Amino acid sequence: MVRIGKSIWNRFLRLLLRPKRLAIFEACLIGLVSGLAALLLAQSVGWLGGWRQQAAHLIPAYIALPLIGSLGGFLSGLIVDRLAPAASGSGMTEVKAVLANVPMPLNLRIALVKLVSATLVLAAGMPLGREGPTVQIGAALASQLTRWFPTSPDHRRQILAAGAGAGLAAAFNAPIAGVLFVVEELLQDVSGITLGTAILASFIASVVARISGSHNLDLDLHLVVSNTSFSAPEIPFYLLLGVLAGGLGVLFNRSILTSLTLYRRLNVSLPWRVGFAGLMTGIAFAALPDLFRDNAGLRELLLTGNADWQLVAIVFCVQFFLIVATYGSGAPGGLLIPSMVLGAALGYLVGVGEHQILGLSLATTYARVGMAAFFCAVARTPITAVIIVFEMTADFNLVLPLMIVSVTSYLIAELFEEGSLYDDLLEFKGIHLTKETTAQDPWTDLTASDVMQPRVETLPSRMRLEEALQAFSQSSHRTFPIVESGKLVGILTQKDIANLSVRGLNGENLVSDLMTPDPVRIDPEDTLAYVLHLLDRHDLSSLPVVEGRRLIGIITRSDIIRVEAAYLNNESLTEPNAERSHLIYQTRSPETGQGRILVPLSNPKTSLMLLEMAVAIAHDRNYEIECLQVIVVPKHHALAETPVKTAESQKLLKQASRLSQAWRVPMHTQIRVAHDLSGAILETLKERHIDLVVMGWKGSTTTPGRVFSRVVDTMIRQAACEVVLVKLSDSFEVAQSANRPSLERWLVPMAGGPNAQEAVRLLPALMSLSKAAQIRLFHVYDASEERKTDDAGLDTEAVLAAAAQFLKPHTNASILTTSVCADSVPAAVLSYAKQDQSDVIVLGASREGLLQQMQQGNIPAVISRQSTCTVILVRAS
Template sequence: MFSSWLKFLRLRPVDQRYALLEACLIGVISALAALTLKQGIGWLGGYRVAAVNEHGWFVLPLAGFLFGGLTGVCLQWLAPEAAGGGIPQVKAVLAQLPMSLSLRSALVKLLGTIFILGAGFTLGRRGPTVHIGATLAAQLSLWLPTSPQHRRQLIAAGAAAGLAAGFNTPIAGIVFVVEELMRDISGFTLETAILASFTGAVVSRLLESSEVNLSGLVSQQGWEVTFVSQEIPFFLLLGISAGLLGVIFNRGILFSLRFYQGLSWPIPLRIAVAGLISGSIVAALPPFFRDNAGLRDFLITGEGGWQITAIALIAYFFLTLIAYGSGAPGGLFSPALVIGSALGYLIGVAEVALVGMGSANINTYALAGMGAMFTAVVRVPVTAIVIIFEMTANFELVLPLMISCATAYLVAESLSRGSLYQELLAAKGINLREETQVDPILARVSAEQVMTYPVESLSTDLTLDETSQVFSRSPHRGFPVVEHGKLVGIITQTDLGKIMGRSQPLTLKDIMTQRPVSVSPSAPLQEVLYLLNRYHLSHLPVTKQERLVGIITRSDIIRAEVEALHDSDTLEQPIAQRVIGEPSYTIYQTRSPAVGKGRILLPITNPETVIGLTEFGSAIAQYRQAELELLHLIKVPRNSAPNQAWVNPTLGRQLLQQAEAIANQYALPVHTQLRTTHQRSEAILEVIQERKISLLIMGWKGTKNIFTGRLFGDLTGNMMRKAPCDVVLLKRSRKVTAKDSSASQRWLIPLAVEQTNIKPLMSLLPQLSAVGNAPEYLFCTINATEKENPFQGTVQQLSKQLQAPVQSLTLPTPTTENQVLQLATEKECDVIVLLTTFKATSPSFSLDTSFENNFPAIVAKRFSGTVILIRPARETK
């Protein structure tokens, strides 16, 4: 039965009804996660308070240290992305940035938040609830049939359900998604968010997973929330104060993060120390600080008076900075509400002292202060108003909230634009702009742009034999089936093989897969790729109003990606704008006197090639009287900043020391550095710019993607296109020869007749010759006759310059790489030197070898000797 259900799903196109049902399921799961989180925090927190009452104050710092360290260990070894509040990660994922939302991170976030908040850290659980809800929605969308576009909506619905379950405010969950996370008010976004948020809130109330019910608190205290026009100046003052304090709070959070990162401590130690400090401070404060859950109610009711409230505001402010900066999993919603309630209460006390309008309104200021501070921190005034209104269920509070929240928003935005979550992402190198969100290739290219058309299709009335004959004559493995111009099915070789040998007469209509999965012409490629993977398809029909207009295969998508990547031209941008992630970080370096004529950079990566590469670079540096810069890079995950990642530098130090010992034999000024980075190619570009590198020498395997048009791997390809200096790639010899080491070498230099500018070769060739032993040179002019050889004068000039024999011959057109390799074998050549330059007619940094696209790669793969590829710096006007 289960297999038949899966077969039914494969035959069905993706329907929004599935997504709406999933939204309800997401609401239930989010509410259960919120209940688990609340119960776990309550149990651990209650045990901690009981232990303090029984054993004394020292339990507070001890619990903070132990549980903080345990949480840090879980984060470091299981899911580093679960650190912090989690809402910035959700916001980045909804902006289509490649960040992780896995089930493991949700479980670690759940467990870590219980440890942290149960241990007494002054953070909130609503941010983690939003993160957990979004993560569970992302995981659920992978298990159930969901299109990529619907998956994004469901992640947002999970976030809404998490907020609704955490605060018991279903409307606020919907508004928060629209106002902060997605800025999207499309019908489907609202439908899924409403269903998930409503379901999460209902289940939350049934299971009592949220204790936030200020309406009950108000009725128990006998308050009357009132508002008169004479109080407007004081609510304006509250909004101004909250706006200023919110900006200071955000700046403090960012400063705390930078401070902890500057310590370069591992995350378990950071969180453990933060817990120790927080517990020690709380132990010195009045006893009501030990219960975070009841502190907000204590401040709203004003039971401690304005003196205790002022102490609470200051203490909670700094305790939150200490806790959040360490990377502990916990949110900022609750701290913002607590600080806002204390600020509002103090403004209310001032109003009563100055105007004397009665103490009943002080609590109104406390509630309005919660919304104003929340607005100033998160920059979502509508969400703040709705949250407080839903928690109090009092219409009299709407006008004070609107005045305070609007004023706080205007003041905060005037001083510092953008919410705290945007600033937290920017601190990680992710500059998220609402108006220009990330636009990946698969999202901006549509099916219509890459589909194949016209399409070979079959009619439903074909017999089995006729269908078999069509497949035998065609290279295609599948065909769409149409009837009256409309797509009604699809037939593949697999379907045909299942019914071969049956005796009863069958038509194509009887054996085809009916109601096949299809896609519209405007669908982005990310949806096309998802459908191909989800239903294990090789072909995906493209339909417009049920009419077949094209077909897409995986090869079409790969070709579109390659073309888009080749067309991109980011090299004219400054390095600071090209770096993906954060800049690299130097963890070790040595410096020699800067007495050379220029610098040569050698990235050292492979222990097997370090000797040959260093000898090659040292010989050239000695010839040029240049300095040698040795670099080893350690790649770190994107969720860890390069300047705080925990790495083992032993191998890198050993490689640098080995290379430095070789270079010292050449009496060169040698510099070394060891760097951590997110992306090696960008780190090398940074070093080239910082150290004024004139020549980059790298190892080259020469066997990367020969038949796809790509000559190089990602790292070497980026350097060939982007490096502003001369670049030399070296593929060492694989020959096992009995030749005497003192014997001369023969170098083959094939040049196409179209390569008119060989000045860079004439400049670099004498330097490269320094690694050989009195080499002989053989210039081979490709696609030319002896009478049309344009390099004859150059050969004579080089012979004088190199003081070595230089021969010249031609190979007629068309010349293949096999002819060049055969010539190298016949002439017993040891080295082949290839020259590639920038296209003179192209404004971009595209490369031109003037041969077939895969010529250098095939030569490097098949030639057993040494291959040197030269890419000179582009001439600047």
Template sequence: MKKLLANWRDSSWLASSSLDTRYALIEACLIGLFSALAAVLLKQGIGWLGGWRIQTANLYGAKIVLPLVGLILGTLAGVVIELLSPSAAGGGIPQVKAALAKYPIVLNLRTALIKTVATILIIGGGFTLGRRGPTVHIGAALGAQVSRWIPNSPTNRRQMIAAGAAAGLAAGFNTPIAGVLFVVEELMRDISGLTLETAIAASFTGAVVSRILGSADLNVPLAVLNSTRRGSFAVQEIPFYIILGILAGILGGIFNRSIIKGMKFSRGLPLPVPLRIGLAGLISGIIGAWLPPFFHDNAGLRELLIVGQFTWQTTVLIFVAQFCLVILAYSAGAPGGLFSPALVLGSALGYLVGIVEVALIGSESPYTFALAGMGAFFTAVVRVPITAIVIIFEMTADFNLVLPLMITSAVAYIVAESVSQGSLYEHLLLASGIELTEEHPQNDFMNQLTADDVMQSRVETLASNLALPEVIKTMSRSHHRGFPVLEEGKLVGIITQSDIPQDSKQTESSLLKDVMTSKPITVCPQNSLADVLYLLNRYQLSRLPVTQGSKLLGIITLSDIIKAEAKQLNCDHQPQARFEPSYVVYQTRSPAIGKGRILLPIANPKNIAPLLEIAGAIALYNQYEIECVAVICVPQHLHPAQAEVETDNYRQLMKGLETWGEKSAIAVHTQIRVATDVSEAILETIGREHIDLLIMGWKGKSTRIESIFSNLVDSLIQQAPCDLMLVKLGASAHAFPKELHLRHKWLIPTTGGDRIKKLLTILPALATLDSIPPKLQLCQVSPPDRTQLPAGDFHKAAELLRKAMKCPVMLLPISAYSVSETIVNLTKRRKYGLVILGASNEGLLQNVVKGNIPEAIARQANSTVIIFRSSGR
């Protein structure tokens, strides 16, 4: 029976696997259909817009129309890409290569549509780029979208993207075999059965549909081929083919290097992307207007070069102009490809070598050299010799070209690798921070993401001295099934439901530390997800604490990893505007001996003293460290790492803060960052340094109408993942400790004990700033139409404060409609030294984000006001 069941399971699995394969082939055919339709639409759109441009130039003059059209259409294409789909920029092959290597590159229907529109605008506007590279990108994006619409298996998504890329190339060149080889040789380097089957199905469908809807002829017209074909390959021509390969390799390597340097130069210009592309279009139009008329529309240049319609002088001019204009357009980030330009450059170079060969040996035509040069230069740029050979062969169906193509392509590949190692696409990815190596050609996100990226930083913890009945009660109220156990702020164990004893008597008499798992397995925030998953599987765990030393930073569970994997596979996130990461130009570190960390941004050095006193009091009370950060803001077009800034004044200030920390027995860390956005830099620091509390000062007025506190403060209130304390100093004193000494009455609007608990991390610490214990006034503002005020939580809050603060606590219930007006009037009349907001659930905490009540109180009150926002940990 067991053997029968095993055979049944095997046959069931085989049937399911076969069904998945058939399903994937059907999906690949559908992707090929869509890719072909997109390729035809792209070809027709470019033809129509390019025809309109030439007609307009003939009517009104090329020297006016061509530069103006290049500027307008180039800028428009850049705007469309930047606003609607930044992932559609560039040629597209690097993005597809990175997506197939499992990098989180956005590939979807939006990318395909925007890429199509932008490419039509660019190539139709006169940019010297090709449409075949974009068709590969469009096909891959359609493949990714179809795999979402009709999913057959998450593991097959890469094959669907690759199939779309193959279909795009096949539809663009009418070369289905080359489409498959390009995927295998350049994009995936995978020859598994499913990869080949889906790529073949998609390429075949794309080529057939494109042939039916586009043109019945081959890419190089048969009339051209028939008029130029001659005898078979001759041995005496081999040296000239070798020379052609050497020239193609050298010039192709220089071409690649020039594009990389051009892109670096373009990105360094203080111009937005649309204007950079528009400027490239303007320059291309100016140059094109002064070239011969046949260059105004270079769609047929390759065929004219093959049949030998030009003199050698004109051919040299074509090569030089095409070489420079392609570098100009591609470096600007215009959406266009390099396949067709490489073929044109190769045909021109081959034709020139063929002319020399005809003059020296006396052959009939340089036709073979022009076609062999196409394959050689294509190889030198893209570094795919087999694909280059097959593309030219499929375009011509001439067997006499096989040996010349093999010689020139092989030589060109070897020489090009000596001039500039690696394909252009690899260099473009490296410039974007994506490195694909032979040892690790695919980016497994499990090795790229760390525990810090995925962990939950808001963790429910339990104290080690809790009685087990209290632990059971807490577990029953929470949806979590495991809790880290802390003792004096340090992780000492972990407790799960399975650790609770079944014996009720033992439960009643035991503490949490008696039954917890001591010295639990932990991970550091820098550990990769692969390491985390290994530990979870190795020890059959469902969660792991993330620690730095003995400090608990967060917790990571299996569900967190599953969510990260799903997000990575789907790539459903929409592109968002991102600032350049900040750059640290100065940093000092003290021993990391604290249980937590306070971040104190240094905005105005003149007002740092009172904020530093507050931070110091909280740090001493809670055994925290203080991280002081100064952010120097530079314009957004500058890269922070390359900006020249003056740091001498901040360095002196930081040294003074270090000295203060040594005298105060507080670990003080300092750093100076250069950034394009201050709030982004502070948020980055919070994440990197694992900040528990952010303390900021506020002047008491907003700089812009649409902001509540200020643009910076509003952004941090909404996004900071830690506790946040906003301080507005009172009008009667410049130093916070002095004001507490003069008037030590505190006002705390609240509604209950749960809100007060969150404030107990800062209130006892603030009380140490004055030798006289403060007098606390708890205020509860309720609408007058309520017949009876709920007093239970109010009295509970007072009792909690008395125990924690050991000072008088008075209750003040008030009936009023306006919370802010009541508290402001109360503050002015009774002259409170400190007002603390953030302990109420009657709109105060919510309005920190939505804005009116806390801002109104802080702005109008003469007292010092602290707005405290808990992270909810």
């Protein structure tokens, strides 16, 4: 009963933790928590700021304001410096860096420190905004949530971006702007899951802010009466506003960087820097009119039209200087709201001029439009700038002016200096984000269906454990999916087998008694990043791929290595834009239904020997043969329009058919026209459900970065079946079928692992090519070893004996075993092959082995290149 309940609970968790379902759940939670955090920040700043205003009336302002400013700044800097240095500054740059996969801290600790320190700074009167802190708090809370509900790296980035968008939406009460800021500035991703999570989180955060009454940034509540209009004669003034905002925005960004540089040169600790900035701000505000002491009062002054232009000009200059000086100290606060205050002042001045000349619009209209212009010049997000002011004003008449000034401001700013202020701040911190940093990689581009192996070895749930043990001993796999009627019901691993006796089971029990029911599984559309996350999180070696409950494939860690290797070598695993090969000729024979061997034919001098080997294997396993001829045409020629000659190809295929008839092995033939040989072979593997590939190799390659050759390397890495690579000795190039060189003496180096075992299993079939064969099982060990062991740590003598015991009943060849001590495996194998006059060397090599670059080189490749005899390389599926 407990096991059934646990199974149901695990199934429920898997349903909840699917990427999309989990994203929706997390977006709702993040929106709610971010909205509450923004509300707490706003209420705290409002309460402490009100206390500061009262203190300025009870105590002389020239004492109260500098004292409160310096004390608040010092305490804020002390908290940040001691508890979370990453909480200094706006926080936007840190969030953007984390979203670009730069390793920077972002957690619950930073969120709490940012909340407290920003409250102290803003309540102390420093002219910074709360939107930067709310963005970092939202992203930090989202980051903490992804630690409690671990997900893939790509999913984590999307959730972090949603948290940042929710923080911005809560600060401005502008949910659409929150989403667009994520798309334009932070994540620069418009995928469905990103938009969905960002929209949901931003919407919920805005609802929380609106319900709570926290909309002190709204511009449509009681400040102005909406009487805006737009006419053609105003366009030059809006263009002028855009030009001024663009130029002054660049000056603002450069001034921020200069301020940061000057503070850095002072070599003073953060608490003293922020305390000094607070002191300077308090002194300035004590000497200026009361409206300077409250940012909300400044906005009201500019947006109600009750100020003369001289006062507004003073507002712009003083605020410009104080914002630059305060932010440069490292005080935790944002720059977007201050930039909007500057934009409002600049727009008001232009509006006064327009009203004096044309008398068409109020200066307050230009003030609201100027907010978007300066915002855009600083952040370089024209769409967000338009939407954020529109959402705050709810005035459709402002849309066209907003578009004009935002685009103009953006173009002017980019003309002088490319990139937003946040890009400059990241560069200042030594973080260089390039397109490559945020570019998509195979972990997000590829899905499970692109990489999985469609052919899966499975076991039935009603099989006895004794038979399952035999299946493990005869297979290279460490995991077997358990199926019933094609549906995945469990999984059995080597670890389960090791715990057989601990569980009180024996060979007479059934697989269903030992298997893990309802195992971790993936869907075909899951990204490779999610697959990699599950493999690491659950410490698995493979994952079954299912549609519903039907098993359709499996992904192993070897497949992940293959993908990464292809990516590092600039090879494409999937080429959606590449033209597929064209089938122009084919013949079909009766099918056995047991399996199929593919033989790509290219060199007529060696094709006959390759076919003999393939036919021998097919005869032994009751397989069919699929002969493939590929005619490669230049990539700039259309396959359907390029004339090709098939006479020689058909002649070669007919010779192959006669050979198969002599052995009574079914043979299918086909000719394809393709731009890429390896692509055509891979297509054939998939279309014809190939179980084994037998192909030749000339023995050398001049292509940099290749182990064997471009085509052979691709097959070994990507073919989802067994691969037999044959390098024939030079004597085969000139011999005829009647007097071909003998294949009597076979040397089989045993290095452990599944591929060496597969090579041994292949030998009985190949012995039909010999008259009086001799097989020597050979092992090389290091002199430093206390006992002779193979690569898998198994006793060499036992491995050799087991291989010999397997071969004896399956072949008439004489079987010998030899172990030698040597420093170099390739040198030992080559020396013994020459001494023993071996005709053939049979090697095993895994995908991983082919990707490793060791000092002595890739062992199979070195042996293949330097040996004068025939070399057969086997890679298991």
